Each structure stands twice: as C-alpha cells, then as structure tokens.
Amino acid sequence: EREGVYGYVTVEEFIxxxxxxxxxxxxxxxxxxxxxxxxxxxxxxxxxVAKSLVHFQSVYRQIPFVCGIGRAAKKIHExxxxxxxxxxxxxxxxxxxxxxxxxxxDVDFVTPLSSQLTYEGILDETFGIxxxxxxxxxxxxxxxxxxxxxxxxxxxxxxxxxxxxxSTVFEFLSWKVKEVQSGYDKRHSLTTxxxxxxxxxxxxxxxxxxxxxxxxxxxxxxxxxxxxxxxFENFEEIMQTEHSLLEGSDTKENIxxxxxxxxxxxxxxxxxxLLCLLSLTxxxxxxxxxxxxxxxxxxTYGFDMLPTLHNLRKLHLFMEQEQSLxxxxxxxxxxxxxxxxRSSYQALVKKLNLVPKxxxxxxxxxxxxxxxxxxGAYTPTSCRLVEEVLSRNGFTGxxxxxxxxxxxxFCSIRSxxxxxxxxxxSDYPAARVVMVFFLGGCTFAEIxxxxxxxxxxxxxxxxxxxxxxxxxxxxxxxxxx
Numbered sequence: 014e015r016e017g018v019y020g021y022v023t024v025e026e027f028i029x030x031x032x033x034x035x036x037x038x039x040x041x042x043x044x045x046x047x048x049x050x051x052x053x054x055x056x057x058x059x060x061x062v063a064k065s066l067v068h069f070q071s072v073y074r075q076i077p078f079v080c081g082i083g084r085a086a087k088k089i090h091e092x093x094x095x096x097x098x099x100x101x102x103x104x105x106x107x108x109x110x111x112x113x114x115x116x117x118x119d120v121d122f123v124t125p126l127s128s129q130l131t132y133e134g135i136l137d138e139t140f141g142i143x144x145x146x147x148x149x150x151x152x153x154x155x156x157x158x159x160x161x162x163x164x165x166x167x168x169x170x171x172x173x174x175x176x177x178x179x180s181t182v183f184e185f186l187s188w189k190v191k192e193v194q195s196g197y198d199k200r201h202s203l204t205t206x207x208x209x210x211x212x213x214x215x216x217x218x219x220x221x222x223x224x225x226x227x228x229x230x231x232x233x234x235x236x237x238x239x240x241x242x243x244x245f246e247n248f249e250e251i252m253q254t255e256h257s258l259l260e261g262s263d264t265k266e267n268i269x270x271x272x273x274x275x276x277x278x279x280x281x282x283x284x285x286x287l288l289c290l291l292s293l294t295x296x297x298x299x300x301x302x303x304x305x306x307x308x309x310x311x312x313t314y315g316f317d318m319l320p321t322l323h324n325l326r327k328l329h330l331f332m333e334q335e336q337s338l339x340x341x342x343x344x345x346x347x348x349x350x351x352x353x354x355r356s357s358y359q360a361l362v363k364k365l366n367l368v369p370k371x372x373x374x375x376x377x378x379x380x381x382x383x384x385x386x387x388x389g390a391y392t393p394t395s396c397r398l399v400e401e402v403l404s405r406n407g408f409t410g411x412x413x414x415x416x417x418x419x420x421x422x423f424c425s426i427r428s429x430x431x432x433x434x435x436x437x438x439s440d441y442p443a444a445r446v447v448m449v450f451f452l453g454g455c456t457f458a459e460i461x462x463x464x465x466x467x468x469x470x471x472x473x474x475x476x477x478x479x480x481x482x483x484x485x486x487x488x489x490x491x492x493x494x
Contacts, residue, residue: 037476062089078111085452113448123358126293129458132179134456173185298333303333321493
C-alpha cells in the first residue's frame with residue numbers, strides 16, 4: 014500500500030486436487046490431515062477434501078450412490094451438499110463411477126498400526142515411499158548417491174509383485190531372472206546380421222531395463238531380510254505378538270514382550286505401535302499394567318515423550334480401562350459385569366469375521382482372502398466394511414456393527430439410476446466401479462486388500478486418500494516435536 018501497488022494485488026485460493034499416484038490410486042498428499050482433524054479438531058482440510066470430490070465429479074460425472082462412516086466423512090458430505098456446483102444436474106445417465114464410500118481413519122486404527130506384509134507395504138515400512146517414489150541406497154544400487162525410482166504399474170515387474178505377500182516375492186523374482194537370462198541367451202542362436210540387428214534394436218533394450226529393475230528389487234529384498242533378521246529387534250517375535258494381539262490371545266505374554274521392547278529400547282515408533290495395539294484390541298489396558306507400562310516407557314525414552322502419550326490418550330489409542338465397578342458391589346456382581354464387558358474390537362472381530370479360524374488355511378501364494386496382507390492373521394476392518402456395505406447396498410443389517418464404530422453412518426442417493434435399473438442395482442457397468450476415499454491416510458496393505466476384493470467380487474476399485482500412511486508415520490504425526 015505504501016508503494017502504491019496494493020490495488021494491483023489480488024488474493025486467490027490455490028485449490029489442492031487429487032494427484033494420481035497410479036492407475037487406481039489418487040492422493041491429496043495432505044500428511045497432516047490426521048493430526049489436524051482428529052487431534053486438534055482443525056476443520057481446515059475438510060473443505061479441501063470436499064472440493065476435490067466435487068471437482069472430481071464435475072469431470073467424471075456425479076456419483077449416484079454415496080456411503081460414509083465417521084465424523085469427518087459426515088462433515089465432508091454436508092459440505093459437498095452445500096456446494097452449488099454439486100447440485101448441477103446432468104441429463105447423461107452414463108455414470109462412470111457407481112458408488113463412493115468415504116471412511117474415517119479412526120474407524121480402523123488397528124490396520125495401520127499392524128505391520129504390513131505385502132511387498133509394497135514392506136518397502137514403505139522399510140525405505141519409505143513418498144508420492145509414488147522410493148530412494149534406493151548404496152547397499153542396493155552400489156552407487157554413492159541414492160537412486161530415486163518410480164513405483165507404479167508402468168513397471169511390469171513391480172506391478173506383478175507389489176501386492177504379493179513378501180514371502181512369495183523372492184521365488185517369483187528368481188523365476189524372472191531365469192526368464193531374462195534365457196532372453197539374453199537367445200543372441201547365441203542368431204545366425205544373420207538382420208536377426209542380430211533386430212535383437213539389438215527391439216529386444217535388448219527391454220531386457221536391459223528388466224535386468225536393472227530385477228537387480229533393484231532383489232537388492233531391496235535382501236536388505237529387508239537383513240534388517241528383519243539381523244536387527245536386535247526380533248521381527249519374528251514382533252509379528253507373533255502383533256498377531257496374538259489381533260487374535261485376542263496370550264495377553265500376559267504380550268505385555269511381557271512389550272515390557273521387554275521398552276527395556277531393550279526398541280525403536281520408539283515400533284514400541285508405541287505395540288502399546289496402541291494392546292490398548293485398542295482390549296478396549297484399554299487395566300490400571301496396573303497401564304501405569305507400569307507408562308512409567309517404564311517414560312523412564313526409557315525420556316520425559317519429552319509425555320506429550321506424545323497425552324496425544325495418544327486423547328485419540329483413545331493408548332488408554333486405561335475404565336473402572337466401572339466399586340468394591341461394595343461385591344465379587345459376584347463384579348464377575349458378572351466382567352463377563353458382560355467385551356472389547357468392541359473383539360465384538361467387531363466376531364461380527365465381521367476379521368480373524369480367520371486358521372491362518373494356515375489362507376493361501377499366501379494365490380490368495381483368495383483379504384487377510385493374506387497380514388499372513389492370514391487379520392482382515393483390515395476398513396476393507397471388510399466396504400465389502401459388507403457393497404453386498405448390502407447400504408448399512409441395513411449392519412446396525413450391530415455400526416454401533417461399535419466411532420462416528421455416524423450415512424447413505425445418499427444423489428442422481429437418477431439408469432432407466433430400468435433399481436437403486437443399488439449392480440447389473441450396469443458403472444455400478445461395479447467403486448471409489449473408496451480414506452480420510453486420514455490409507456496403507457498399502459488396504460490397497461492390496463481392496464484390489465484382491467475387486468478381483469474376487471468383480472469390482473473395479475478406485476482408491477483415494479488424503480495421503481499414504483503406515484504405522485510409524487502415523488505415530489510420528491502424533492508426536493510433539
């Protein structure tokens with residue numbers, strides 16, 4: 014204003030939109046959505062998400078069937094309804110996407126806290142995948158500077174292994190190496206200059222690219238195995254404890270192992286993940302163990318971790334079980350009440366069949382069940398909810414389930430259904446195309462599970478999220494730095 018240019022300045026809104034990370038994955042790359050909304054009750058990014066969905070539908074036509082669960086999902090849906098462009102009608106009934114499912118992260122915190130066991134998930138947990146890119150270090154590439162590699166379906170080899178259980182990847186890569194080697198050996202049988210020229214110009218470049226890609230992924234597998242087996246943090250014991258927590262068994266042994274993790278000063282985020290899983294799967298930790306674990310954790314990791322524990326308590330991720338009974342009630346009344354009391358997680362496991370009866374019956378090589386992403390120990394709650402809602406065309410019949418979850422549920426029919434089709438009908442092409450939007454982050458394990466569900470049930474899933482996350486990244490976002 015002092016320089017006389019104030020009149021020339023205008024303030025515009027920079028609209029953040031969904032970024033395609035792959036052919037079926039979109040992200041807003043808002044890594045702070047989770048702590049902002051769930052921890053600090055900041056609604057700033059809700060408007061951004063609502064606008065991105067409205068803009069998406071202006072390009073790909075309005076989605077006729079919208080379902081959601083959670084506080085943020087409800088708010089975003091209300092914002093979408095309030096936006097004038099959302100109400101612009103179209104005579105074109107040829108929808109490209111039939112259903113939209115919006116789900117809050119706090120509906121299922123258990124899934125991101127559990128260690129991912131798909132190849133893509135383990136790469137993210139070990140090296141970190143940022144906006145579809147990964148940095149491979151010298152121990153993989155042999156180069157002094159880190160090599161930045163794009164991980165997407167454009168890479169044929171990566172596309173074939175990304176959703177595989179990690180235990181089956183190395184065998185597949187070994188087979189691919191033999192395939193590439195046989196391609197190289199083909200040159201020995203070439204007898205003419207023309208054939209050699211054709212081999213060099215057409216096949217050699219592809220073979221070289223595949224050879225380079227295989228070297229990266231074999232190197233990554235070796236580094237992952239070395240870190241998991243040679244680290245003083247026993248990966249097998251961590252997995253065993255996680256799966257035991259998810260199954261709701263051996264609580265005493267699990268607490269003993271978590272105490273050992275604290276006393277041996279395991280990675281802070283890993284220890285907090287186990288503490289949160291212990292709390293979530295038991296609706297809190299009994300007073301004695303809660304105080305004991307809290308004191309040990311603070312003594313080991315420092316008093317500057319107190320705000321972090323406070324944040325986790327605020328989010329109901331690490332909390333003390335409520336003492337609902339007083340001594341005068343007597344031992345018999347206390348016993349009856351204890352029998353009636355049941356973890357909401359354990360109730361969900363039973364109602365949604367989240368834990369298979371036998372993990373050994375789940376094929377990891379040719380999976381047919383979504384629980385394969387956790388070695389058959391647990392099916393992601395978020396993905397099972399999507400499956401159940403799709404099979405019922407809404408939440409009808411799921412009342413016993415939804416009352417165990419935080420936030421409201423809703424279903425909305427926004428656009429006319431193609432002529433001759435009923436609401437919720439699945440016999441027109443767009444009805445089989447489903448967009449699932451995760452508010453607060455989505456894991457690669459969930460993406461792999463939904464891809465499998467799509468193949469098994471004949472759906473095509475488009476997965477959108479505020480960001481790609483994992484357990485350690487989520488815990489870090491709750492830390493007061």
